[in-house]
Amino acid sequence: MALSPLQPIVPEVEIDETPDEQPLKTYGLDFENGVIGGTINGTEAIKQFIVKAIRTARYRFAIYDDDYGCELDDLIGSDVSLELLETEIPRVIEEALIYDDRVDDVYDFTLTREGDRLDVSFFVEINDDIIPMEVTI
Secondary structure, three states, rough: OOOOOOOOOOOOOOOOOOOOOOOEEEEEEOOOOEEEEEEEEEEEHHHHHHHHHHHOOOOOOOOOOOOOOOOOHHHHOOOOHHHHHHHHHHHHHHHHHHOOOEEEEEEEEEEEOOOOOOEEEEEEEOOOOOEEEEEEE
C-alpha cells in the first residue's frame, strides 16, 4: 500500500496587519502595605509599572528577562559620592523604563536628599501624555 501526502485545504483569510491597542488594565498594588486589590487602568497602570520596574532589582529574579528592573541597589549600597549618584541614578532609571514600547522619553530628573532618604522626581513621556513621577529611594 502506497502512502501519499495529504494536501491540507487552507482557506484564504485576510489578515489585519495592524494590531489592536492592548488595554493597560492590571491589578492594583499597594506597595507600602504589600496588598493587591482591585484593578487599575490607563495612567495609574503605567505609574504602577514605573514604580515596580524601578523597585525590582535587575538580573536577580529568574522570572524577569534581563531588560526588566533597575540597578539602583548596586548604587545605593555602595560607598560612592553624591555627585556620582546624581549622574548615575537618572541613567539607571531611564534604562529601566525606556525599553518598554510605551515609554518615549524619561527626563528632567531632580534629586533631593534628606538624611538617608533620597527623593527622585522626573517626567515620563508616554505617547502624547507626560506623567510626573516621584520615587523615594
